[in-house]
Amino acid sequence: MISAYYFGAISLVLIGLYAVLVKKNVLKMLIGLSIMETGVNLLLVSIGYIYGRSAPILSEGIGPNQAVDPIPQALVLTAIVIGVATTAMALSVAIILYQKYGTLNVEEIRRLRG
Amino acid sequence: MVSILKRSLAVIMLLIIGYWLAQGLSGIPFGQDKMLVGKYYLDNVIRQTGAINAVTAVVVNYRGFDTLGEVTVLFIASTGVGALLWAKRRERTAKTEGSIVLKTGIRLLTPFVILFGAYIFIHGHLTPGGGFPGGATIATAFLLLYMAYTMYEIPRRAFENTEGVAGMSYVIVALIGLAIGGYFLFDWIWQTWHFGVNNVGRILSGGFIPVIYTIIGIKVGTELSGIIDNMLREEVRE
Amino acid sequence: MNVQYASLLIAIPLITAFFVPLMKGLGEKAIKTYVLIITAIQAGIATWVFEEVYTTGKPIIVMAGGWRPPVGIDLYIGPFAALFVLIVALVSFLMAVFNFRAVKVEPIDKYAMLFLLLMLGATGMIATGDIFNLFVFMEITAITAYALTAYNKTGEAAEASLKYMVLGGIGSSFFLIGVALIYGATGTLNMAQIAQLAGNINPTVAQVALALVIFGLAVEAELFPLNAWAPDAYQAAPHPVTAMFSAFVVKAGIYALARILYLMSAVGTWKNILHLLIAMATLTVIVAEFSALRQRNVKRMIAYSSVSQVGLIGLAFALGTQAGVDAGVFQMINHAIIKVLLFLGVGYVAVQLGGAEIENFRGLGKRMPLTALGVTVGSMSAVGIPLFNIFWSKLRIILATVDAGYAWAAALVLGASVVEAVYYFRLVHAIWFTGEGERLRESAPLVAIMLLLIAIIVAIGIYPNYAWSLSQKAGNDIFNVAQYIKNVPLMGVGA
Numbered sequence: 149m150i151s152a153y154y155f156g157a158i159s160l161v162l163i164g165l166y167a168v169l170v171k172k173n174v175l176k177m178l179i180g181l182s183i184m185e186t187g188v189n190l191l192l193v194s195i196g197y198i199y200g201r202s203a204p205i206l207s208e209g210i211g212p213n214q215a216v217d218p219i220p221q222a223l224v225l226t227a228i229v230i231g232v233a234t235t236a237m238a239l240s241v242a243i244i245l246y247q248k249y250g251t252l253n254v255e256e257i258r259r260l261r262g
Numbered sequence: 263m264v265s266i267l268k269r270s271l272a273v274i275m276l277l278i279i280g281y282w283l284a285q286g287l288s289g290i291p292f293g294q295d296k297m298l299v300g301k302y303y304l305d306n307v308i309r310q311t312g313a314i315n316a317v318t319a320v321v322v323n324y325r326g327f328d329t330l331g332e333v334t335v336l337f338i339a340s341t342g343v344g345a346l347l348w349a350k351r352r353e354r355t356a357k358t359e360g361s362i363v364l365k366t367g368i369r370l371l372t373p374f375v376i377l378f379g380a381y382i383f384i385h386g387h388l389t390p391g392g393g394f395p396g397g398a399t400i401a402t403a404f405l406l407l408y409m410a411y412t413m414y415e416i417p418r419r420a421f422e423n424t425e426g427v428a429g430m431s432y433v434i435v436a437l438i439g440l441a442i443g444g445y446f447l448f449d450w451i452w453q454t455w456h457f458g459v460n461n462v463g464r465i466l467s468g469g470f471i472p473v474i475y476t477i478i479g480i481k482v483g484t485e486l487s488g489i490i491d492n493m494l495r496e497e498v499r500e
Numbered sequence: 501m502n503v504q505y506a507s508l509l510i511a512i513p514l515i516t517a518f519f520v521p522l523m524k525g526l527g528e529k530a531i532k533t534y535v536l537i538i539t540a541i542q543a544g545i546a547t548w549v550f551e552e553v554y555t556t557g558k559p560i561i562v563m564a565g566g567w568r569p570p571v572g573i574d575l576y577i578g579p580f581a582a583l584f585v586l587i588v589a590l591v592s593f594l595m596a597v598f599n600f601r602a603v604k605v606e607p608i609d610k611y612a613m614l615f616l617l618l619m620l621g622a623t624g625m626i627a628t629g630d631i632f633n634l635f636v637f638m639e640i641t642a643i644t645a646y647a648l649t650a651y652n653k654t655g656e657a658a659e660a661s662l663k664y665m666v667l668g669g670i671g672s673s674f675f676l677i678g679v680a681l682i683y684g685a686t687g688t689l690n691m692a693q694i695a696q697l698a699g700n701i702n703p704t705v706a707q708v709a710l711a712l713v714i715f716g717l718a719v720e721a722e723l724f725p726l727n728a729w730a731p732d733a734y735q736a737a738p739h740p741v742t743a744m745f746s747a748f749v750v751k752a753g754i755y756a757l758a759r760i761l762y763l764m765s766a767v768g769t770w771k772n773i774l775h776l777l778i779a780m781a782t783l784t785v786i787v788a789e790f791s792a793l794r795q796r797n798v799k800r801m802i803a804y805s806s807v808s809q810v811g812l813i814g815l816a817f818a819l820g821t822q823a824g825v826d827a828g829v830f831q832m833i834n835h836a837i838i839k840v841l842l843f844l845g846v847g848y849v850a851v852q853l854g855g856a857e858i859e860n861f862r863g864l865g866k867r868m869p870l871t872a873l874g875v876t877v878g879s880m881s882a883v884g885i886p887l888f889n890i891f892w893s894k895l896r897i898i899l900a901t902v903d904a905g906y907a908w909a910a911a912l913v914l915g916a917s918v919v920e921a922v923y924y925f926r927l928v929h930a931i932w933f934t935g936e937g938e939r940l941r942e943s944a945p946l947v948a949i950m951l952l953l954i955a956i957i958v959a960i961g962i963y964p965n966y967a968w969s970l971s972q973k974a975g976n977d978i979f980n981v982a983q984y985i986k987n988v989p990l991m992g993v994g995a
Contacts, residue, residue, distance in 0.1 A: 150284050150287050150288050150292070151292035151293070153292060154284070154287045154292060155284075158280055158283050158284060158287070159280075161283070162276045162279065162280050165276060165279070166272055166273070166276055169272045169275075169276075170268065170269055170272050191287075194292065195290060195292075195296075196300070197292070197293055198293060198294065198295050198297075199293040199294075203390070204304060204315070204316035204317055205314055205315045205316065205317075205388075205389070205390065206304070206307065206308060206314045206315075206316060207314045207388075207463055212301075212304035212305045213304075215304055215316065217296070217297045217300040218300055218303055218304065218307075218316040218317045218319075218320050219299065219300045219303070219320060221317045221320075222317050222320040222321045222325060222328075223328075225317070225321055225332075225392075225394065226321070226328050226329070226331075226332045228394075229332045229335060229336055229394055230332065230335050232336070232339070233335045233336050233338065233339035234339075236339040236340075236342075236343055236489050237338075237339055237342050237343065237346075239343075239493065240342070240343040240346045240347050240492070240493065241346065243346075243347060243493070244346055244347075247497075
C-alpha cells in the first residue's frame with residue numbers, strides 16, 4: 149500500500165486534471181492547473197521526507213544526520229515560482245480573451261470564432 | 263447526457279492514470295533515507311558555503327543555475343503580462359475607496375510589511391525564507407495600497423528599471439565569479455575572500471547568498487508589484 | 501581560452517534581456533538593432549564553442565559555481581549541443597533581421613526581451629546536463645512561447661496561447677512527477693549519474709517515470725496526441741517567432757526527449773517505451789499530413805507539415821539504433837534550414853500582401869519572384885525531391901526504420917509523404933501557374949537571406965557528406981551513453 153502522503157499528492161494531481169479536462173470556464177481550468185502543480189509539489193516534498201528528522205537548517209543541535217533531504221525542498225521552491233509565473237501569464241491571456249469575446253466559457257469562445 | 267458521458271470518461275481515465283502513478287510510487291519507499299547527493303550537501307554545506315540553511319545553500323549556491331532560471335521565469339512572466347496587456351492609455355477603474363479602517367491600517371503597516379520582507383530575504387541563509395518569499399511580502403505591501411486607494415499607482419518606470427538593474431546585477435555577480443574563480447556563479451565572497459568564516463550562523467556569513475537574495479528580493483518585489491499594476495489597470499478608449 | 505567562458509552562452513542573452521527596460525525610450529529601430537547585435541554576438545560565441553568542440557573532439561563541461569557534477573549543475577556542450585547551439589544562434593540572428601519588417605505590434609521593448617529569452621531557453625535546454633535544470637529551461641522556453649504566441653493580441657492568438665498553456669501546464673506537471681520519481685529512485689538529478697544508476701532502478705518505477713517524462717516533453721516536441729496547440733500557435737505567432745518555434749524550440753524539446761530516452765537505455769523495460777514512442781511518432785506524421793491537406797492558410801499548412809516532419813524525427817529517435825539517431829539528427833539540421841526559409845518566405849508574403857491565405861500566393865511568381873523561388877525550393881525540399889537536402893535525411897530515416905524491423909512504420913511514413921507532395925505541389929502550382937500581378941519591390945536583406953538558405957539547401961542536397969558527418973558525430977553523442985558518462989567528471993558522491 150502506498151503512503152497517505154503519496155496518496156494525497158496523487159489525488160490533488162488527479163483533481164486538478166479533472167478540472168482542466170471537464171470544466172468549461174477558463175478560470176476554473178487555470179485553478180485546476182494550479183491544483184495539479186500543488187499536488188506535484190507535495191509529492192516532491194514527501195519524497196524527500198525521512199521519518200523522525202527535522203528541517204535541514206543545521207543549527208541548535210541539528211546535525212547532518214538529523215535533517216531531511218534538502219534537494220526536493222529546493223526543487224519545490226523553484227517549481228512554485230515557475231507555477232506562479234505560468235499562472236500570471238495565463239490570467240493575462242484570459243483577460244485578453246474576455247476583452248475580445250466577452251465570455252470565459254471555452255465553448256462560447258469556440259462558437260464565436262466559428 | 264453528453265456531459266455525463268464526458269465526465270465519466272474523464273473519471274475513468276483519471277482512475278487509470280492514478281492507478282498507474284500509484285504503481286510507480288509504490289517502488290519508492292516513503293520516509294526512508296534515500297539520499298545520495300543530498301547527504302553530501304548536508305555534510306559539507308557549512309564548510310563549503312557558510313550557510314546553515316541547507317535549502318538556501320542548495321538553491322543559491324550548489325544549484326545556482328536553477329535559481330538564475332527561476333528569476334528569469336518570473337521576469338518573463340512580468341514582461342509577458344506587460345506585453346499582453348499593453349495599451350496606449352490605461353487607467354485604474356476601481357470605483358470604491360477602501361474603508362477608513364483599511365486605509366489607516368495600511369498607512370501604518372506598509373513600512374513594516376516592507377521591512378519584514380527585507381528581513382526575510384536578508385536572513386535567507388539562516389532561517390527559512392529567502393529572496394522569493396521576501397519579495398512576495400514586499401509586493402503584498404503594494405497590493406494593499408492598491409486595495410485601499412483608488413488612485414494609487416506605483417512609479418512604473420522606476421520599478422521596471424529597478425527590475426532590469428537587479429537582474430543584471432545577479433548576472434554580474436555570477437560573471438565576477440567567472441572572472442575571479444574561473445567558474446560562472448562561483449561564490450567568490452566565501453571561497454576566495456573567506457569573508458565571514460568566523461561568523462557562521464550570524465548575519466554576515468554565507469558568502470554571496472545574502473547578496474544574491476537581496477538582489478532577488480528587490481527584483482521579485484518590483485516584478486510582482488508590476489504584475490499587480492498591469493492587471494489592475496484597464497484600457498481607456500477615447 | 502578558459503572553456504568555462506562557454507557559460508557566456510547563457511549569460512549574454514540574460515544580461516542583455518535584463519538591460520532592455522533601461523532603453524525603453526529609444527524607439528523601435530534602436531531596440532531592433534540592439535537585438536540584432538546581441539544575436540550576432542551570441543552567434544560569435546556559439547561559433548567559438550563549435551570550433552572548440554569539433555577541433556579538440558572533447559565536450560565542454562561548464563560547471564556552474566565550480567561544483568563538480570553531480571553536486572553542481574553542469575552544462576554539457578558535446579558535439580550535438582555545440583552544433584545546435586550554433587543553429588539556435590544563427591536562426592535567431594536571421595530572424596532578428598526579419599523583425600525589422602515583420603513585427604509592428606507594440607510594445608517592441610517587451611518583444612525584444614521575449615525574443616532574446618526564447619533563444620536563451622532553447623540554448624539552455626540543449627546544453628544542460630541536469631534533469632531538473634532541463635525542466636527550468638523548458639519552462640523558460642515554454643512561458644516565453646506562451647507570451648509570444650499571444651503577442652499579436654487578437655482573439656485567435658489568445659485562444660492559441662491558452663490551448664498551448666493548458667497542454668504545456670499538464671505536460672510540465674507530468675514531467676515534474678517523472679523527475680520526482682527518478683530522483684526518488686536514484687537520489688540524484690545529474691543526467692550522467694542517472695545513466696550510471698539506471699540499471700539498478702526498479703523497472704516499474706523506471707517505466708512509469710520515463711513514460712511521464714516523455715509525455716511531458718511530447719508537448720514541446722509536438723508529438724501526437726499532445727500537439728493540438730502547435731498549428732494554432734504557429735499561425736497566430738508573429739512570423740519570425742513561428743520560424744523560431746519550428747527551427748529550434750521544437751527541436752530542443754525532441755532532443756531533450758531523445759537524450760533522456762537514451763540515458764535510461766539500461767532500464768529493463770526500455771523496449772516498451774520505444775514501442776510507445778514509435779506509435780506516437782507514426783501517428784503524428786499521418787495525422788498532421790492529412791490535416792495539412794485541408795488547410796487554406798499557407799502558414800497553417802506549413803505548420804502542419806512542420807509537425808509531421810518533427811514526427812519523422814521522433815520516429816528516427818525512437819528506433820533505438822545508431823543509424824536511426826544519426827538520421828534523426830540529420831533531419832533536424834535539414835528541417836531547421838528549410839523551415840526557416842519557408843516561414844520567412846510565407847511570413848514576408850503575409851506582411852506584403854496582407855495575409856497568408858492561398859489566394860495571396862496566386863501569381864506570386866510574377867509579383868515577388870525571388871520570394872516565390874524561396875518558397876518553391878523550400879517546398880520541393882520538404883517533399884523530399886533529390887538534389888535538395890531533405891531527400892537524404894528522409895531516405896536515411898526510412899532505411900534505418902526498415903533496418904530496425906519496422907517496415908510497417910516506414911510504409912506508413914512513405915504514404916504520408918505522398919500526401920505531403922500533393923499539398924506542396926498545389927502551393928507551387930498556385931505560385932507559378934495561376935494569377936497575374938504587378939511586380940513588387942522585395943527587401944534586399946531578406947532576399948539575401950533566402951538566397952543564402954537556398955544555396956545551403958542545394959549544397960547539402962548535392963554534397964551531403966559534410967553535413968552527414970556532422971550528424972554522425974552529433975548522433976553518436978546522443979546514442980553513446982557510456983561515452984557521455986565518461987565525459988562528465990563525476991565526483992563519485994555516494995556511488
